[in-house]
Amino acid sequence: MSFTSIVLSQERTNQVNGLETFFDETRIYKNQNKINLALESLDKAAALAEETEDEKALVDCYHKFALLYMELDKRETTLFYWDRATVLLNELEYPYGHAVHKYIESILLYDSGNNFQAIFMLNESKQLSNDRNLLNNILLLEANIYFTIEKYDSAALNFNSLVVNNDVFEKESLMARSHLGLAKVYLETQDFDESIKSGVSALEIAKANNFYKEEFEANEILGQAFEKREKYDLSLVHNRNLLKLKDSVFTI
Incomplete structure (x- = not known):
């Protein structure tokens, strides 16, 4: 491997590590309900993704922005970022990105009271990726939908399956x-x-x-x-x- 290739490979590793650090911070702050701090970390991730022209990472950023603004009940802003991700995904072969896109669409449907459409969309999302963290969140959303439509046994089954989990994040x-x-x-x-x-x-x-x-x-x-x-x-x-x-x- 040439010296130039080694340098480029190291730069790429540093970029990936930088993005993962910002994504980890975003996730931790989100779970602690420190949404403003989560948005700050995500802004840094988006700036790095734009700087390196990493379109898949940018899709991930837009999706995370959409989810954070859902936490703040800012549906219009969620839709804004979801639409930005849509534009990029139209040109990308990115199964995980498409799966998360459908997962967010499910949340939007659920939020609008379209419970059965939301479940249908979650099933589509499952077909596109086997990412453990995404599948766990799909399971949780499914459980909440089942609870809403008073299918308590199904909801309890899903909740129980997540009480003990090995999710990395x-x-x-x-x-x-x-x-x-x-x-x-x-x-x-x-x-x-x-x-x-x-x-x-x-x-x-x-x-x-x-x-x-x-x-x-x-x-x-x-x-x-x-x-x-x-x-x-x-x-x-x-x-x-x-x-x-x-x-x-x-x-x-």
Whole structure:
């Protein structure tokens, strides 16, 4: 291998490592509900992808922007980035990119109340990539759709399959969200003891990893579940936790 080839190969490795670092930061900040910091890291990734003319990385950036703006309930901005990714994907052979594109379309459909179309789109996404992290997130979204359409057994099956997972990027986040999903299923089906058990598991994981959103939801569910079990003192504890969490976010 020539000296020039070695230099170019090293530059390429540095670019890939730089992108992965920014993507990792984005993912961590997103799961901790620090969306502004996530956007800052993603801006750096997008700048690097543009500088190196890496169209696949740019597609990944647009998709991550779309998902972050969904977290902020900014649907129009999500659609803006989703459309930008569409333009690039029309010219690219990039199965993973196309799979994520359909996954985001599923979220948009679900958000609009088109639950069965969303499930159909998720099935299409599954056919395009075997990326473990994507498949886990598809499984989680499916579970939430099943919960919405009151297919509680199917929802519980999906949530249970993610309670123990080996995801490289989002193991704890997926566990916390799955325990939360189960807590909601059990609350809805009036199995309050199981709801409390799942809620406590979700809360422990959320607190250990600074997942503010999941911590808030876990306290909310536990407050309701303990009230249903007529354990009003414990219900009050979690309702007070909600007020503290609201106050801390307001202060920030």
